Amino acid sequence: KAGVTQTPRYLIKTRGQQVTLSCSPISGHRSVSWYQQTPGQGLQFLFEYFSETQRNKGNFPGRFSGRQFSNSRSEMNVSTLELGDSALYLCASSLSGVNQPQHFGDGTRLSIL
Amino acid sequence: QQPVQSPQAVILREGEDAVINCSSSKALYSVHWYRQKHGEAPVFLMILLKGGEQKGHEKISASFNEKKQQSSLYLTASQLSYSGTYFCGTVPLKNQGGKLIFGQGTELSVKP
Numbered sequence: 507k508a509g510v511t512q513t514p515r516y517l518i519k520t521r522g523q524q525v526t527l528s529c530s531p532i533s534g535h536r537s538v539s540w541y542q543q544t545p546g547q548g549l550q551f552l553f554e555y556f557s558e559t560q561r562n563k564g565n566f567p568g569r570f571s572g573r574q575f576s577n578s579r580s581e582m583n584v585s586t587l588e589l590g591d592s593a594l595y596l597c598a599s600s601l602s603g604v605n606q607p608q609h610f611g612d613g614t615r616l617s618i619l
Numbered sequence: 620q621q622p623v624q625s626p627q628a629v630i631l632r633e634g635e636d637a638v639i640n641c642s643s644s645k646a647l648y649s650v651h652w653y654r655q656k657h658g659e660a661p662v663f664l665m666i667l668l669k670g671g672e673q674k675g676h677e678k679i680s681a682s683f684n685e686k687k688q689q690s691s692l693y694l695t696a697s698q699l700s701y702s703g704t705y706f707c708g709t710v711p712l713k714n715q716g717g718k719l720i721f722g723q724g725t726e727l728s729v730k731p
Contacts, residue, residue: 510660539719548621549661549706549721562718596660604710604719605649605668610660 508532510599510611518617524585527614531578531599538580539608540572543594552595555580556603584616592618620645622709624722631697631729639692639725641707650683650690651708651719654701661706664692669712694727702729 511530519525531538540552551564555574572582578599584591594615598608622643631637641650649668653661667683667690679701683690694701704724710717 541721548723549708551718551720554718564718598661604717605666607663607666608651608653608661608708608719609663610653612660 510597510609512595512597512611512614514614515612516615516617518619519587520619521587521589523587524583525587525616527582527584527595527597527616529580529582529597529599529611531580531597532609535599535601535609536578537600537603537606538574538578539598539600539604540580540582541596541598542566543596543613544592549596552582554604561603587618589618592616621720622707622722624705624707624725626725627723628726629728631701631727633697633699633729633731635697635729637694637697637727639694639705639707639727641690641692641709641722643688643709643711645688645709646712647683647685647688647709648712649710650681651710652681652690652692653706653708653721654703655706655724656703664705697727697729699729699731702727 537556539554542550554562558574569585574580594613596613598610600606652664655661681692708719708721
C-alpha cells in the first residue's frame, strides 16, 4: 500500500511569492491534515480536510489556505510569502479524522529567500 | 493549549528504560504518540482513547490518566533504533473531532 506522497520535496521561493504544495493520501483515507514544523515552534496544526470540507483550522493567518479534491488529494497554498514561512510542511492522512492514527508524508521543505 | 512534554531530552544506554510524559491543561479525549527520526516523517506509535488503551508496538507502551490529563510513554530495554524525537499529540474532550495539537517533543538518544 503506497504511503502519503507530498510534492515537491523542496522549494525555494522569495518573499512576496505564492506557493502550492500537494499531498496524496493513502488510498481509502478521507481525512488530510497539514502541519508546519519549525525548530522553534515544533509541529503546528494548520488545517484538516474531510470529504472536500475544511473541518478544523489552526491559528495561522489567512495567507494559508487549502482545499481537498473528490479523490481526497489535498493542496495547501501560501500567498505573499514571508521569511518566517520557511519550514517543513507535513501532511498526514487518516481514515476519518484526528482520533485515528495519522500517517505522515515526508514533507515539503520550503525555504524563503 | 499545547501539551507539555518532559523531559526535553534524554540519553540512554542500550537496554535501559525510559519514560516520557505528556501533560495537558485541558480535558482530553485522546492522546497520540509519534516518533520522528532526523530527516524523516513522524511515525505513528500508538493512540490512547478516553476510557481505553491501545498498544502499537512491542516494548513500547503507554498509559493515559484521564483524571490528571496526563499520558506517559514507556520504552523498555531500549534499542539503538529507538533514537529520535518523540511527540505526543492531544485532542481535547470538548472538540473530539477537532485539532490534534502536538507537544514540543522529547529527543531520545540511545548509545551503544
